[in-house]
Amino acid sequence: MRRCLPFIAVLSLMPANAAAQASRDDGIRAMVRGDYATAARILNALADNTAQPDPAAQFLLAILYDTGHGVTRNPPRACGLFLDAVKPDNPFMQQASQLSNLAREQLGPVAPQLCVAGATWAPDNPPVTLTLAPNHAVAITDTSMTVSYQGAEGRIGFGWLPGTVLLPVRHTALDVSNPVAVRRQFLERFMWVPDAPRQATAWTLGWGLYEIVGKEIRSITGERSLTVVSGSRPPESFDLASLARVRMTADSAAEWVITGSTNPRSGVVPWKDPR
């Protein structure tokens, strides 16, 4: 029995290795033939393997995040992955180095904060499209909101600190009558921001409020720190509405309320006609 043990150990290692090898090639094949979603899925598993991340997979995945193919475009994440891939044992090291320099340059002065090697990113939220009215919709990804309104388009982009966990966007429609009778469309974005890009110990809940008017996306207000919780991961569920929300006042206007944070406050959202 004792003599069998090393042999079994070798056997159980071999298929795992072969599988890893095959799936990187599968990822490359998918990427070259233009099946970027499949490529991203395969490469993500290899790149995120915390025990033994595959730097070649990190490099290819970085290209997908950098250009927004098969995943939501995410320049900080791409930049961090390019940095991860600058390893002497990576055959793509030189390409990764070229592109990481470029990515940092494009991120500008905030690059040192946004572009971090070894960051742990949460899985992307799937893109969502909300229909607000006929001919009026908003497409939401982790890094952008795009409104289409009667053939015109408005867009804003977001760059997050590495490791930020984004919660699904909350949509609230309010049929106000003050100062005018109109249906107002609000989007709220909540995010848990870690105290460090890896091995986080505390998480700060941030909040941003946006209103969609025609093709415009108006940034109304926000709060960096609704609350702070400790832990290696953010809480699974949380009563967000108890900390910040948008609602109708007694006289039928739109108002935001921050109950969390060290500075509770509220304010009416003024109405401005679309430009």
Added chain:
Amino acid sequence: MRWPPLVVAASVLMSMAQAPAAPGTADGVAALARGDVQSAVDILKPIAEGLRQSDPVAQFFMGTLYEAGNGVPRDLLRACALYERAGYGASGSGDNPFAMEAMALHLVLRQSQDREWLQDCQLLARVGFDHRFEPVTLNLAPGQSIAWELKGATVIYQGKSHFVELHLAERGSVFFPVRQTDLPPAGQGTATRHFNELFVWQPDVNNRWNLHWHLFEVAGDELVRIDTGFEPVFTLQAAEPPDWRFFDVRAHVEVRRTADGAVEWARLTGPRAGAGIIAPRSK
């Protein structure tokens, strides 16, 4: 007995599936990912540099290898030309992630170079790497010479020089070495006439190579283009144009003295056979 069409179709499909596929771009990238640079170059170089197809993935990776001198000699101009073709070449390549990264690297590369270098890069991207053009300086007379490049020629005369831009190279052009033809004086009142001939093979859609003849006279500081007709002087059905050492251009065209001492060009073969006098430049 006749096979039903479906069976025939199925057997054709099966034989296609069984045929061993030539290594493609994905195999080259996979080789590179394993660290096997030599295999990667063997597979990717012909795909990236061939003009028959435009493959932004192969072009991107070969570009980075040339830029770093990894597996191939370092060559920034080739790197630039490959990024250019990947990023701006094929229609729809803007939708390819490697094409987008190639455009970004192209931008970085050109920032450190001047305008003339960028033009060389663009010319190389358009013409391709197999043009076989060899830059050469020809001495014509004391104080008179001409330097040929792919993009044009510089005439040097009595200490002064000027550049003439020429658009001789097109997509897929293959050149013979520039040929210097000096016609010595023929009697009273004539002088040596200096001609340069460029022979360019141009591929057409039917896999044929058309040989074009460009005749120039260098007179003083002037480079004069002689009109000999734009039609090809010869057409060849072949995968590759011939080696210049084994092809006798003089069987097809000539610039020569006539019996009375004038100079003429002549097409000796083909439907456009004919000749024309080249009058001396009056100074």
